[in-house]
Amino acid sequence: MPRTELKEKFIEFLLKASAFISIFTTIGILYVLLSESTDFFKEVSIVEFLTDKQWTPLFTEKHYGILPLLSGTLLTSFIAVLIAVPIGLSIAVYLNEYSPKKIRKILKPTLEVLAAIPTVVYGYFALMVVTPFLQLFIPSLSGFNALSPGIVMGIMIIPLVASLSEDALYAIPYSLREASYGMGATKLQTVFRVLIPSASSGIIVSIILAISRAFGETMIVAIAAGQQPNFTFNPLVPIETITTYIVQVSLGDVVQGSIEYKTIYAAGIALFVLTFILNNISYYIRKKYQKYQL
Amino acid sequence: MISNSVKINRFKDRIFKWYGLLSTTIGVVILFVFLYTIIKEGWDRLNWQFFTSLPSRRPSSAGILVPLLGTFWIMILTTIIAVPIGVAAAIYLEEYGKKDKFASFIEVNIANLAGVPSIIYGLLALEIFVRIMGLGRSLLSGAFTLSLLILPIVIVSTREALKSVPKTIREASYALGATKWKTIWNAVLPSAAGGILTGVILAISRAIGETAPLVVIGAMLYITTIPTHPLDDFSVLPIQIYNWLSRPQKGFIENATAAIIVLLAITFILNGIAIYLRNKWQNKVKW
Amino acid sequence: MQSKISAKEVNVYYGSNHVIKHVSLDIFSNEVVAFIGPSGCGKSTFLRLLNRMNDFIESFRMEGQIFIDNEDIYDKKINVEELRKKVGMVFQKPNPFPKSIYENVVYGLRIQGIKNKKQLDEVVERTLKQVGIWEEVKDKLNQSALALSGGQQQRVCIARTLAVEPSVVLMDEPTSALDPISTATIEELIYHLKKDYTIVIVTHNMQQAGRVSDRTAFFYMGELVEFSDTKELFTNPKVDLTQKYITGRFG
Ligand SMILES: Nc1ncnc2c1ncn2[C@@H]1O[C@H](COP(=O)(O)OP(=O)(O)OP(=O)(O)O)[C@@H](O)[C@H]1O
Ligand SMILES: [Mg+2]
Numbered sequence: 043m044p045r046t047e048l049k050e051k052f053i054e055f056l057l058k059a060s061a062f063i064s065i066f067t068t069i070g071i072l073y074v075l076l077s078e079s080t081d082f083f084k085e086v087s088i089v090e091f092l093t094d095k096q097w098t099p100l101f102t103e104k105h106y107g108i109l110p111l112l113s114g115t116l117l118t119s120f121i122a123v124l125i126a127v128p129i130g131l132s133i134a135v136y137l138n139e140y141s142p143k144k145i146r147k148i149l150k151p152t153l154e155v156l157a158a159i160p161t162v163v164y165g166y167f168a169l170m171v172v173t174p175f176l177q178l179f180i181p182s183l184s185g186f187n188a189l190s191p192g193i194v195m196g197i198m199i200i201p202l203v204a205s206l207s208e209d210a211l212y213a214i215p216y217s218l219r220e221a222s223y224g225m226g227a228t229k230l231q232t233v234f235r236v237l238i239p240s241a242s243s244g245i246i247v248s249i250i251l252a253i254s255r256a257f258g259e260t261m262i263v264a265i266a267a268g269q270q271p272n273f274t275f276n277p278l279v280p281i282e283t284i285t286t287y288i289v290q291v292s293l294g295d296v297v298q299g300s301i302e303y304k305t306i307y308a309a310g311i312a313l314f315v316l317t318f319i320l321n322n323i324s325y326y327i328r329k330k331y332q333k334y335q336l
Numbered sequence: 337m338i339s340n341s342v343k344i345n346r347f348k349d350r351i352f353k354w355y356g357l358l359s360t361t362i363g364v365v366i367l368f369v370f371l372y373t374i375i376k377e378g379w380d381r382l383n384w385q386f387f388t389s390l391p392s393r394r395p396s397s398a399g400i401l402v403p404l405l406g407t408f409w410i411m412i413l414t415t416i417i418a419v420p421i422g423v424a425a426a427i428y429l430e431e432y433g434k435k436d437k438f439a440s441f442i443e444v445n446i447a448n449l450a451g452v453p454s455i456i457y458g459l460l461a462l463e464i465f466v467r468i469m470g471l472g473r474s475l476l477s478g479a480f481t482l483s484l485l486i487l488p489i490v491i492v493s494t495r496e497a498l499k500s501v502p503k504t505i506r507e508a509s510y511a512l513g514a515t516k517w518k519t520i521w522n523a524v525l526p527s528a529a530g531g532i533l534t535g536v537i538l539a540i541s542r543a544i545g546e547t548a549p550l551v552v553i554g555a556m557l558y559i560t561t562i563p564t565h566p567l568d569d570f571s572v573l574p575i576q577i578y579n580w581l582s583r584p585q586k587g588f589i590e591n592a593t594a595a596i597i598v599l600l601a602i603t604f605i606l607n608g609i610a611i612y613l614r615n616k617w618q619n620k621v622k623w
Numbered sequence: 624m625q626s627k628i629s630a631k632e633v634n635v636y637y638g639s640n641h642v643i644k645h646v647s648l649d650i651f652s653n654e655v656v657a658f659i660g661p662s663g664c665g666k667s668t669f670l671r672l673l674n675r676m677n678d679f680i681e682s683f684r685m686e687g688q689i690f691i692d693n694e695d696i697y698d699k700k701i702n703v704e705e706l707r708k709k710v711g712m713v714f715q716k717p718n719p720f721p722k723s724i725y726e727n728v729v730y731g732l733r734i735q736g737i738k739n740k741k742q743l744d745e746v747v748e749r750t751l752k753q754v755g756i757w758e759e760v761k762d763k764l765n766q767s768a769l770a771l772s773g774g775q776q777q778r779v780c781i782a783r784t785l786a787v788e789p790s791v792v793l794m795d796e797p798t799s800a801l802d803p804i805s806t807a808t809i810e811e812l813i814y815h816l817k818k819d820y821t822i823v824i825v826t827h828n829m830q831q832a833g834r835v836s837d838r839t840a841f842f843y844m845g846e847l848v849e850f851s852d853t854k855e856l857f858t859n860p861k862v863d864l865t866q867k868y869i870t871g872r873f874g
Contacts, residue, residue, distance in 0.1 A: 046515060049517070050515055050516060050517050053517045054428075054432055054517075056424060057424045057425070057427050057428035057432060058428050058432070058433070060420075060421045060422075060424035060425040060428065061424075061425040061428040061429055061433070061439075061442050062442075063421055063425065063487065064425065064442055064445050064446050064449055064487065064488070064491070065441075065442065065445055067449060067460070067484050067487070068445055068448065068449060070460050070464055071452065071456060071457075071459075071460050074459060074460050074463040074464065075456075075459065078463070128359075129359045129362065129363075132355065132356050132359035132360075133356070133359050133360045133363070135356060136353075136356025136357060136359060136360050137360065140352075140353050140356050140357075141356075141357070141360070142681075143681065145357075149360050149361075149363075149364065151611065152363065152364045152367060153360075153363050153364075154607075154611075155367060155604070155607065156363055156366075156367055158538075158541060158542075158545075158603055158604070158607045159370075159545075159600065159603065160544075160545025160546070160547070160574055160599060160600075160603060161545070161547065161548075162545070162547045162574040162577050162578050162581075162596075162599075163370075163374075163545075163577075163596050163599065163600065165578070165581065166374075166577070166581060166592065166593070166596060167370055167373075169581065170373075170377075170589070170593075171369070171370070171373055197363070197366055200363055201363075215718070217714060217716060217718035218718055218720060220676065220712075220714060220718065221714065221718045221719075221720065221780070221783075222720075222730070222734075223676065223679070223707065224674065224676060224707055224711065224712040224714070224784075225707065225708065225711070225730060225731040225734065225783070225784070225787055226342075226704040226705065226706075226707040226708035226731065226734065226735075226787065227704070227730075227731075227734045228345045228346060228348070228349040228704055228734075229349055229352075229353075230345070230348050230349040230352045231345060231349075231734045233352075235730070235733070235734065236720055239721070239722070240720070240721050251451070254451055255451075257453065258452075258453025258454065258455065258456075259453075260453070260454065260455045260547070260548035261547045261548055261574075261578065264548075264578070265578065265581055265582070285453065285455050285548065288455055288458070288459070288552060289455070289548060289551050289552070292458070292462075292551050292552045292553075292554065293551065298467070306459065306552075307459060310455070310456055310459045313453060313455075313456065314452065314453075314456055317451060317452065317453055318448065318451075318452075320451075321447070321448055321451035321452075322448065324451075325444065325447050325448070341735050341736045342702055342704050342705050342735075345704065345734070346702070346704065
């Protein structure tokens with residue numbers, strides 16, 4: 043008898059230890075980012091980091107201003123969200139409220155396929171398909187630019203927005219739709235006056251997660267945006283994002299412990315802070331919203 | 337007798353319906369345009385030589401043998417590492433620590449990790465696995481990195497699967513005098529196996545498509561030897577694709593396209609299996 | 624007398640399930656008609672035919688004709704939204720929108736594009752008075768309707784229905800989710816509404832049918848078994864089945 047009890051306790055311990063790994067991961071991330079970037083900030087002041095408009099750690103005349111990378115990240119993400127949110131939300135509304143079941147059955151899995159495609163493949167499309175296509179209409183578009191990877195990133199994020207918004211719409215009780223139709227409202231009026239307001243927190247969550255996802259996207263921009271840290275919001279010229287910079291340094295022969303090496307951790311912590319804030323906002327909205335639902 | 341505003345509203349409604357259908361089809365159309373381009377550009381390159389050759393400076397004699405084997409290695413190692421830990425953690429959270437503070441803390445933490453950009457995992461791994469643990473740029477480093485990355489996915493999907501197992505199954509087992517773990521092992525896990533498997537396959541499919549964290553830990557080397565040991569240097573398909581894409585010669589772009597076909601084939605096969613299992617499992621298990 | 628609602632040989636199918644069988648009936652202006660019958664006999668289905676709420680069910684199919692004010696409401700030319708404005712509906716469970724009380728009541732007017740604040744204010748006051756909760760809620764019109772009690776919510780829902788000035792009001796077990804006091808106020812309300820509206824109410828509560836309705840229709844397995852004066856039907860039913868049902872000796 044005590045033997046089985048011992049065994050049960052031991053197994054529970056193993057399971058709990060596995061659950062602990064996620065905590066270690068978080069601690070690990072924080073530790074690594076903080077310790078390496080503390081070293082960085084010993085050599086570069088935070089003020090310079092946040093206000094200098096140039097980022098040239100790999101040149102002889104070094105500048106360490108995160109603004110160009112930040113503008114690149116914001117610009118591509120903005121374009122992506124501009125594509126992903128309206129289309130994703132429309133898809134959610136269409137699939138939930140309008141489409142016949144048969145069409146839904148075909149279209150939904152196809153969208154899931156879109157979500158399963160590796161990002162490096164999307165990068166290829168941005169570089170080889172979308173940029174040349176856009177150049178037909180915008181002759182001044184550089185071969186590397188923010189527009190094309192932004193659009194492709196948006197396409198990649200569509201399934202995320204669509205599926206989260208769809209869950210939110212799906213959770214609205216049918217009785218509210220009945221009440222609205224019963225008063226002579228059309229579907230469209232029901233969608234905009236009842237469903238979207240009622241699902242607003244879920245939809246906001248989907249938008250925040252889309253932004254966070256766009257901030258962290260790496261390969262599409264690394265392949266198609268040009269890796270040039272320009273402090274600009276012009277979508278037609280080459281830019282560099284925080285993530286791409288990390289890739290760029292990782293590809294070169296940067297000596298460990300050098301200031302160049304530490305810059306990727308400084309860039310990393312900027313990215314981490316941005317996404318961490320967004321993820322937490324969305325997490326708490328979702329928690330609150332679940333309670334409200336029941 | 338129909339009032340004007342009703343007419344206008346009906347018209348708007350119809351417009352929106354078409355707009356919605358258009359939005360939804362756009363995704364599908366884009367998907368087909370993409371697939372068509374790739375197959376058109378890369379299909380001819382897919383010959384025996386391409387699958388069996390080592391890297392080369394000449395595009396026409398280069399092949400994907402090394403990255404393809406690397407991808408398979410990574411797939412296996414990541415499964416071995418991430419699945420037991422992820423499933424165990426999910427069992428703990430779902431069956432043991434349900435209500436306590438610690439469990440809800442871990443839950444917030446996992447939700448957070450799921451949203452951390454993959455490249456950050458690369459920065460973590462570069463420091464911990466590559467340098468501190470001294471695993472270097474090996475397959476094992478790569479597998480550990482990707483395991484951490486997909487752990488949240490495995491945990492969340494396993495929890496979903498466990499949640500869908502009805503209470504009655506647990507009660508029936510307890511009523512027969514089984515211990516908690518025996519109940520989980522013999523009654524709960526078998527009932528949840530289909531759902532767990534689906535989630536695991538999707539997570540692995542995500543792992544083999546990842547590029548960024550592996551670039552950070554330094555997997556993009558010019559490797560001319562086949563990996564035979566977990567501590568060997570490695571490359572994987574997405575890395576090879578990125579590498580070829582960043583070269584100017586046309587031949588390499590064609591190679592990249594062909595490699596994309598292979599990578600997509602593996603991804604789609606895995607997703608297909610997962611969807612098949614999910615449907616089969618959902619149809620069979622109607623509580 | 625001219626009938627307000629007239630159903631002719633109506634059949635309804637859900638897929639292959641035949642749920643309304645050859646039903647013909649006439650309902651006159653300003654009367655209250657109750658539908659009674661065992662669960663699943665098709666009362667709700669028939670009620671929802673009258674403002675075409677069944678159209679949303681994919682497997683729904685219907686034969687026959689239904690006229691309201693001499694218009695065939697299943698005619699292709701009919702505008703469904705217009706019909707639903709004329710034929711309002713109150714549901715079993717109170718279903719206010721997650722909006723303020725005020726916005727709930729004016730919803731139907733807003734979707735018609737009415738923006739005039741004075742007009743909206745007037746409608747809110749009039750309808751909330753009609754349903755008898757103006758005094759209770761007049762100071763908190765901007766608070767969420769979800770914060771009200773079930774009985775209050777149901778009355779706001781009725782006010783919402785009345786705000787678009789329908790001529791027919793359909794009620795599907797409007798009090799089944801409410802306590803006896805709220806039920807009594809709503810029954811009273813139905814009694815008052817009668818002078819302006821034609822009301823069709825589904826109920827499982829025989830006493831309620833007796834209290835509020837002028838005539839009662841008894842449905843059984845999709846068929847209209849008996850339809851007559853309420854007093855008559857409860858005291859002196861013509862059909863044996865009705866007798867058995869109202870006395871609770873069933874099956
Ligand atoms: N959406 C639907 N799809 C398919 N069948 C349905 C649907 N709604 C109702 N039915 C079927 O139609 C029949 C009549 O249902 P209805 O809801 O009209 O009954 P009812 O008399 O209102 O019952 P209750 O008193 O329980 O509300 C039932 O057999 C029911 O199973
Ligand atoms: Mg009913």
